[in-house]
Amino acid sequence: MSKNQSALIGNLREDDSRAWCLLAAALFLLRVTPWSMAELWFDEVLTLQYFAIGGENATFLDIFRNYSMANNHFLNSAVYWWWVRFLNFNFTAHVLRWPSLVFALATIAVVVLHWRYFLGRRWAALAAVMLGISPVFGAFAYQVRGYSLAMFLATVALSGAMEISFGQLRRGQMLACTACLLLPLVMPSAAMLAPSLALLIFLQQRSEKHSWRCALARSLPCLLAGMLGGSYYLTLWQQFQRASQEAGGWISSWEAAGAIALGFLAHAGFFALPSLGGFLFSRWRGRCSPGLLGSYDRQLWFCCVLPIIMLLCLRIGGRAPFPRVFLIYLPVVTLAAVWGAQRQGLLRRARIIYPAVVILLTGSLLENICSHLTRREVLAGHSPQNLLQQYYRGASDNHEVVSFLKEKGLALGSLVLVNEFDATSFLFYWQLAELPPQAVLAANRAPQDFYQQKNLSQMQLFVLARNEVEAQQLFQRAGQHGPFHQVLQTDLRTLFAPGTRSRFWPSQEQNQQPPDQTWINK
Secondary structure, three states: OOHHHHHHHHHOOOOOHHHHHHHHHHHHHHHHHHHHOOOOOHHHHHHHHHHHHOOOOOOHHHHHHOOOOOOOOHHHHHHHHHHHHHOOOOOOHHHHOHHHHHHHHHHHHHHHHOOHHHHOHHHHHHHHHHHHHOOOHHHHHOOOOOHHHHHHHHHHHHHHHHHHHHOOHHHHHHHHHHHHHHHHHHOHHHHHHHHHHHHHHHHHHHHOOOOHHHHHHHHHHHHHHHHHHHHHHHHHHHHHHHHHHHOOOEOOHHHHHHHHHHHHHHHHHHHHHHHHHHHHOHHHOOOOOOOOOOOHHHHHHHHHHHHHHHHHHHOOOOOEOOHHHHHHHHHHHHHHHHHHHHHOOOOOOOOOHHHHHHHHHHHHHHHHHHHHHHHHHHHOOOOOEOOOOEOOOOOOHHHHHHHHHHHOOOOOOEEEEEOOOOHHHHHHHHHHOOOOHHHEEEOOOOOOOHHHOHHHHOOEEEEEEOOHHHHHHHHHHHOOOEEEEEEEEOOOOEEEEEOOHHHHOOHHHHHHOOOOOEEEEO
């Protein structure tokens, strides 16, 4: 065998962290590239318009003094403030989202290259593959929002906690404290991670028979750093209170808890079973860690689950937070699942490629199932938003409809009525096309029977809906009765107009339009 062949084989070893880092990154990019090329959705548009772009006289520091709505993830908005100006206000979606993709790739790199010192090379590689193909991580890591940056900082903070517990105390404190200080400045709910990591460090130190004083001394710094970062919102207290009251959420804490549990279990897959089994069955706990919290993986699960349960219990009777605010715990779930599987000796001498393929197939299967369910729900008129389903993911219907109306010369002198979930994104692309914004109406804000007004009834009315039932409701909102027909069919949306197709389209365009379907709006 030649030296070149030997070197090539050496580079393909199972424990080559660099190769696995590249593989996990490639899996992630393959997964999210189609989504990153899709149109910007509701929250992304708000982030850009109000914070990254701002008003005419907006400055960089204004970002940190404006909490008029909960969409301002301070540090993320600051990154995108510079990025938008670097791109000279180019709003091409896949280019615009690069900073979030970079933070996601950095998260994968930290998992492979740093966690290997505590998990070993093979298990750190599997953790990275789990993130790369995850139906949860990828679904949020590409967005023009603070989730990708928050998950990166959470991974750094968790790495610091492991350094404190098993490695170098000084470096661990620097990593954990810096990340815990910055996390609340991404989004205030991220302050939850600091007490969780402080509790984790304390439990681990006590399980190693360190004194109470030593355990407290090592766990308190990251807690104090998180409190210091969160205290910034005291300087914006009135804005913070108002934004918190106006922010949406889930009606039921039980439903939110179920969605969080389902998302985390789908992310961790079968690797979560050994650790979770240790809570339920004593024989799974092993001789070395017989107690309920006797092993590091169960300590991780406990410190992850406890604050989530406490927060949801406090919100019983009111609106529960969106499940996505708990994405900061995704690195903790990843580490807990992999650590538990390693402790149970699931791999032993088996080749790493086998569990990697299982992770890949499981993640792909879950994604296909979730995409199918999401598509079916959207076409039925629903707007699912949880850790596994997002009604907006991969969609470009609003952008396509705006382009169609402008190309056909139908935009000027027309009114477009859109449901409240699509209106913000539709209006964004409408304005990018240099069309008058007053021509777009959101269903939840449009006056009842507005189309009966003389100054509006002379304009052509369009309705963008997910199905004919929703279209009928929107026409009724406008005060338009009688037949309506399909003008354009996109992947998940349909553009409708009053009357029949034969009355609407010029005769020369009849053959280019979809089959004549007319509905009666009574």
